[in-house]
Structure formats: C-alpha cells, structure tokens
Amino acid sequence: METQSQFDVIIIGGSSAGLSAGLALGRALRKVLIIDNGKPCNRQTPHSHNFLTHDGHTPADIMEVAKRDVQAYPTVQFLDATVTDVTGHNTAFTVTVNATTHYYAGKIIFATGVKDIMPYMEGFAECWGISVIHCPYCHGYEYRGKITGILANGDTGFELAKMISNWTDQLTLFTNGAATFTDEQHKALIKNNIRITDSEISHLIHKDGYIEQVVFKDEGSIAINALYARLPFVQHTDAPEKLGCEFTEQGHIKIDMINKTSVPGVFACGDNTTAMRTLSAAIASGTLAGVAVSKDLTQEQF
Ligand SMILES: Cc1cc2nc3c(=O)[nH]c(=O)nc-3n(C[C@H](O)[C@H](O)[C@H](O)COP(=O)(O)OP(=O)(O)OC[C@H]3O[C@@H](n4cnc5c(N)ncnc54)[C@H](O)[C@@H]3O)c2cc1C
Structure with a gap:
C-alpha cells in the first residue's frame, strides 16, 4: 500500500553529496525524501574554493543554488529533521526521525558527512x-x-x-x-x-x-x-553501523565502485566514505550513488 510516508529512496543528509544523489534520482522520476538537519562540515568557512563554476562563493550560497536545482523535481521532498534510527532490509527500510516519526523506503543513501573532533584548545x-x-x-x-x-x-x-x-x-x-x-x-x-x-x-x-x-x-x-x-573524525550517525555496514580502518563507510555498502539496499556517498574531502568529490560521489540506486530499482522492478 502506497502511503505519504512511503518513498523509493530516503537520502539521509542533504548537503553536497545528498542533494547530488537527489538530483539524479529526481531526474529518474523516483519518489525521494531528503532528510537533513543543517550541519554541513564547512558551514563556518567564509568562502569555498577549488569548485568549478562557484569558486569563492559562500557554502550557504552554493547549497541554496543546489537545493533550488533539486526542488525543480516534483518527486523529491525535503524534511528538516534528524534521523535517529534506520532499521529493516533491502526493499523495506524504516527511517525514524526525531525519535518519533517513521518514514519508509526501499533503499537508503547515507550522505551524512563526518564530524570533525576539535582539540581542546581555546580559539x-x-x-x-x-x-x-x-x-x-x-x-x-x-x-x-x-x-x-x-x-x-x-x-x-x-x-x-x-x-x-x-x-x-x-x-x-x-x-x-x-x-x-x-x-x-x-x-x-x-x-x-x-x-x-x-x-x-x-x-x-x-x-x-x-x-x-x-x-x-x-x-x-x-x-x-x-x-x-588534520583532525580525527567520527561518523554523524551510528545508523550505518547498526544496519551492519562495514567500515574502513580509517573509519569511513566501506563502499564499492558504485557506492554500495556491504548491506544490500544501503548506499553511501560523500565525506562519510572518503578522506578526499572536497565539494566536487562529494557531488560526484552523490551522482554515482543516485544513479546506482535508480539502476537497482529498475532492475528489481523490470
Ligand atoms: C572547514 C572546511 C572547509 C572546507 N572548504 C572547502 C572548500 O573550500 N572547497 C571544497 O571543495 N571543499 C571544502 N571542504 C570540504 C567539503 O565541505 C566537503 O567535502 C563536503 O561538504 C562534503 O559533503 P557531504 O554532503 O558529504 O557532507 P556535509 O557537507 O558535511 O553534509 C552532511 C549533511 O548531513 C547532515 N546529517 C548528518 N547526520 C544527519 C542525521 N542523522 N539526520 C539528518 N541529517 C544529518 C548534516 O546536517 C549535513 O547537512 C571543506 C571542509 C571543511 C571541514
């Protein structure tokens, strides 16, 4: 039964990687929910650089344009909230938001970035x-x-x-x-x-x-x-670990060439998967995850 809380894909994290995955999926006519709690790792930096077409723009400006691009696709919805749990298995995942509300999807993409751990040093x-x-x-x-x-x-x-x-x-x-x-x-x-x-x-x-x-x-x-x-980091959420995703020695979510984690139906993209932390890499990674998820859905439905 189709309900308002049922999606093809739920993307957790709506910054560079998550929005990029959402764009690919929106263009593939997929019903997508992007859940984000507004804490990208670069939020304090005055200007983003080394990013073609937006070199020197503020992170907030870049994300505003990115979000507008994705909002043009009517099958993509946005939710400003924190994902507190993900359970289930391929084709049937339950995503819990703010510890109370549930959303459902066949596939999950973690685009949650990482949290840098600051040393205890004033300033x-x-x-x-x-x-x-x-x-x-x-x-x-x-x-x-x-x-x-x-x-x-x-x-x-x-x-x-x-x-x-x-x-x-x-x-x-x-x-x-x-x-x-x-x-x-x-x-x-x-x-x-x-x-x-x-x-x-x-x-x-x-x-x-x-x-x-x-x-x-x-x-x-x-x-x-x-x-x-170079700061140590932790994942923003333990949901991938609780689902059984494997991690690299450095603490990144392990993915294959098309961003599949070790758990069927669960994908990951962006900073949570790599030490190569740049906007362009996160965006490329999100595109790949979005395309890979859509391909899997087509394969299953055909
Ligand atoms: C200080 C700093 C400056 C940088 N400057 C540059 C630069 O100039 N040029 C450049 O190319 N790169 C720069 N980078 C790197 C770039 O910002 C990252 O590579 C990029 O932001 C990664 O995108 P992401 O989507 O993977 O993660 P993020 O941008 O970190 O986004 C992750 C998103 O997931 C959300 N999220 C996490 N957990 C949950 C949850 N449980 N529920 C809901 N939402 C959740 C967060 O709120 C966040 O919005 C910089 C990084 C840092 C730390």
Whole structure:
C-alpha cells in the first residue's frame, strides 16, 4: 500500500553529496525524501574554493543554488529533521526521525558527512575553516606566502609539511609535545627551512576567527596567519553501523565502485566514505550513488 510516508529512496543528509544523489534520482522520476538537519562540515568557512563554476562563493550560497536545482523535481521532498534510527532490509527500510516519526523506503543513501573532533584548545574551534584549515587545495591559495603553522607530528606532520611547502616557505611545524619525526624526516624538514616547535600549546589568539598568535603553555608565542590541522573524525550517525555496514580502518563507510555498502539496499556517498574531502568529490560521489540506486530499482522492478 502506497502511503505519504512511503518513498523509493530516503537520502539521509542533504548537503553536497545528498542533494547530488537527489538530483539524479529526481531526474529518474523516483519518489525521494531528503532528510537533513543543517550541519554541513564547512558551514563556518567564509568562502569555498577549488569548485568549478562557484569558486569563492559562500557554502550557504552554493547549497541554496543546489537545493533550488533539486526542488525543480516534483518527486523529491525535503524534511528538516534528524534521523535517529534506520532499521529493516533491502526493499523495506524504516527511517525514524526525531525519535518519533517513521518514514519508509526501499533503499537508503547515507550522505551524512563526518564530524570533525576539535582539540581542546581555546580559539581553535572559532578559527576552524577560517584560518585553521584542513586542505591547501581549498584554502592554501588565500594564504600563499603567509606565515603558516602546521599542527601535527610524526608521519602526518612530515607529509603535510611537504605538501604545504608548495604554497609558502614560511612554515613552522607545531608538534604540541615531543617531536616524533625520524632522523631522515627531521633532516629533510631542516633542509627545507621548516621550523619545528615542540612546546605545548595553551591557546590561539584570533580576531573573528583569523588567527594571530599561537600561545605556549610555558611561555612565549609565535605570530602566524594560518594553521593547518588534520583532525580525527567520527561518523554523524551510528545508523550505518547498526544496519551492519562495514567500515574502513580509517573509519569511513566501506563502499564499492558504485557506492554500495556491504548491506544490500544501503548506499553511501560523500565525506562519510572518503578522506578526499572536497565539494566536487562529494557531488560526484552523490551522482554515482543516485544513479546506482535508480539502476537497482529498475532492475528489481523490470
Ligand atoms: C572547514 C572546511 C572547509 C572546507 N572548504 C572547502 C572548500 O573550500 N572547497 C571544497 O571543495 N571543499 C571544502 N571542504 C570540504 C567539503 O565541505 C566537503 O567535502 C563536503 O561538504 C562534503 O559533503 P557531504 O554532503 O558529504 O557532507 P556535509 O557537507 O558535511 O553534509 C552532511 C549533511 O548531513 C547532515 N546529517 C548528518 N547526520 C544527519 C542525521 N542523522 N539526520 C539528518 N541529517 C544529518 C548534516 O546536517 C549535513 O547537512 C571543506 C571542509 C571543511 C571541514
């Protein structure tokens, strides 16, 4: 029996990846519900870059245009809510919203992104996405040639320093405790004029998210314009795990070439599946998931 709460597909997460999947499915005449609670990971960043046709636009503007594109398709509905549970199996899933209301679908797409875990460091969260940045391809150009820090240690710190040296030669690695570089890495960092500071950081001084100083616990501070950081993350929801989806060692939802998870009928796309965090990658991933779901539905119904 067809009810108002029955859909072909429910997409959980309505940002870059989810809207992109919704666009493909709307154009495939599928009855779709996109549920989103409005917390994309890039919401604090002033401008998005490295995104063809929208380079330098605000994340909110990009999403407004994206949502308008998808709203043009009458079989796609939107719900501003939090998904609290997903149960069931291929062709018969139940999605619980705000712990009370139920919606039903044959297929599920998780486009839920990830939640970055900020270190306990005053000023860090306020600067995140503004002058404390995750990716030089997204924001490195704006800080080219500037006095730049990297908050990282060991192999991660070494690789980041190597990568970011492309954008500036005024680099300091803040290891925030004893450095753990190998002798070879240490020599290479010194050879490339990258300073290493192992003092523990107390807090960041900033003005409206624009970093000015890294302040140490003992004493002293260093003036910088930008700080790169690789943060640990968690999935936004444990629903994929509860459904039985497999995860990679890094904590991403495991998917195949066409975004199928290890659970039949459950697909995933965007940041929750990959370390390659860019808008264009999330959008491409959403398109692929949408097309793959639609193809499966056709296959089952034919
Ligand atoms: C600070 C920062 C700056 C960035 N800058 C750039 C840039 O300049 N250029 C670029 O190309 N990329 C940039 N990125 C990367 C880019 O933002 C991401 O790759 C992209 O947003 C991923 O899209 P997504 O849809 O997978 O996840 P997100 O955009 O994070 O969206 C996930 C959505 O799912 C929703 N959601 C999660 N769980 C639930 C639930 N249980 N119920 C309902 N809704 C839920 C969230 O509210 C959110 O709207 C940046 C990332 C960060 C963190």
